[in-house]
Amino acid sequence: MNNAAYTLIKKSEWFSELPDEVIELLLERIKRHALGENEVLIHKGQTDDSVFLIEDGWVKIVIPDEDEGEMVLNHVGPGEMVGELSLVDRRPRSASVIAISPLKVLELTRDDFLHVMETYPMMGLHMLVTLSKRMRFVLTYVEQAVQWSHKIAEGDYSFLEDHQDDTTN
DSSP, X not given: OOHHHHHHHHHSTTTTTXXXXXXXXXXXXXXXEEEOTTOEEEOTTOOOOOEEEEEESOEEEEEEETTTEEEEEXXXXXXXXXXXXXXXXXXXXXSEEXXXXXXXXXXXXXXXXXXXXXXXXXXXXHHHHHHHHHHHHHHHHHHHHHHHHHHHHTTOOHHHHHHHHHHHO
């Protein structure tokens, strides 16, 4: 694998604190993939268990929505990971991940992840910290949506004005 992949892994939130020898183990096991714009990297409900590190390009993380076709949960780009929940719990994918630009990713399967983690168990702690940060993001998102829905139910749309002021400054 090249120096660009090493640099990307070393800068990623998931792996930044790993020793060089552990990153070398990761580099021996990852696979590189390229996708075009609008290609699906992960399908909601899929039962595979790989995690993907975005090397170049951007993706949107979506779930189906009756009215609009899909609800975008987040956009992520270079250095970010997607697919980590299935890596941990081996359950079907909870969302789809779709390229919104040409995309290059590095794939690490659960088996390869566990092999590396046997060598460096602290990698599991780094993963838990990152998952905790993502969970906090999701909880903040859900909390805001619940607050807005209560206000809408009460006929109070003042939060729209407040939000518009934030985006125009």
